[in-house]
Amino acid sequence: MKIFIDTANIDEIKEAFSWGIVDGITTNPSLIKKAIEYYKEKGNDISMEDYIKELLTTAGEGHPVSLEVIGDTEEEMYREGKLLFDKFNGVSKNVVIKIPVNPETSENGTHQFDGLKTIKKLSSEGIPVNCTLIMSPVQALLAAKAGARYVSPFAGRIDDYLRSQNNIPFKKGDYYPADGFIINENILQDHGIISGVHLVKSIVDIFKNYHFKTEVLAASIRNATQVREIAEVGADIATIPFHVLKEMIYHYKTSEGMKKFENDTVEEYREIFK
Ligand code: G3P
Numbered sequence: 001m002k003i004f005i006d007t008a009n010i011d012e013i014k015e016a017f018s019w020g021i022v023d024g025i026t027t028n029p030s031l032i033k034k035a036i037e038y039y040k041e042k043g044n045d046i047s048m049e050d051y052i053k054e055l056l057t058t059a060g061e062g063h064p065v066s067l068e069v070i071g072d073t074e075e076e077m078y079r080e081g082k083l084l085f086d087k088f089n090g091v092s093k094n095v096v097i098k099i100p101v102n103p104e105t106s107e108n109g110t111h112q113f114d115g116l117k118t119i120k121k122l123s124s125e126g127i128p129v130n131c132t133l134i135m136s137p138v139q140a141l142l143a144a145k146a147g148a149r150y151v152s153p154f155a156g157r158i159d160d161y162l163r164s165q166n167n168i169p170f171k172k173g174d175y176y177p178a179d180g181f182i183i184n185e186n187i188l189q190d191h192g193i194i195s196g197v198h199l200v201k202s203i204v205d206i207f208k209n210y211h212f213k214t215e216v217l218a219a220s221i222r223n224a225t226q227v228r229e230i231a232e233v234g235a236d237i238a239t240i241p242f243h244v245l246k247e248m249i250y251h252y253k254t255s256e257g258m259k260k261f262e263n264d265t266v267e268e269y270r271e272i273f274k
Pocket residue numbers: 006026028031154156157219220221239
């Protein structure tokens with residue numbers, strides 16, 4: 001499974017790349033907002049263009065970086081997607097354009113299919129698209145058919161949705177069982193999907209059935225256990241926040257074992273390293 005880092009914070013990105021485990025970066029307008037606020041607080045002036053170029057160079061060629069459009073019509077998203085690609089792909093040849101599967105904010109609006117139309121147009125011009133805000137397997141199926149290179153199911157947000165729909169209190173980061181949550185003998189579900197991990201698995205299975213080349217990029221990941229479960233169901237990629245990457249490396253028994261090795265090191269052995 002490839003690991004992407006889900007942040008626009010350049011310090012976190014540089015640190016995680018130095019560990020040798022990161023294959024790409026995903027950003028979105030909320031993550032860019034967070035990163036910009038962080039730098040402004042530190043008193044740093046930021047040119048957005050230079051900042052994006054730094055993200056792309058830090059990742060380097062062969063490590064995709066998703067940049068999201070902000071429009072919600074086919075015309076705007078196509079223009080913005082082209083603009084981002086033309087302006088920035090020359091830097092490290094790793095730009096991927098993020099397009100929402102359905103940019104419409106209301107239930108019966110007129111732009112429901114503009115995401116798919118934009119994916120089709122950009123993809124047919126050779127621009128790789130990461131289709132975002134996937135909340136159901138059938139949305140992923142449509143995005144793959146339209147030509148998306150990646151689909152991003154939002155595992156954590158589905159878990160949040162299942163809990164909030166059923167008035168279950170939770171904090172962001174809380175574990176949600178991959179096998180579902182049972183209340184009064186009923187399993188919580190959304191159109192048959194019982195957890196974020198189940199959403200990812202269902203998409204992996206569908207793509208396997210029909211040999212789609214589209215990669216499943218599990219997103220909105222909340223904790224290290226969920227990363228394991230997503231790896232078990234065969235996601236191609238997981239995009240992981242920095243704090244979850246840190247959670248993945250820690251184990252109490254590893255630290256305890258390390259202390260014991262340190263304490264047991266005899267002077268004769270220490271001498272070798274001098
Ligand atoms: O990659 C999508 C991700 O950034 C959304 O995460 O934590 O806002 O649900 P979250």
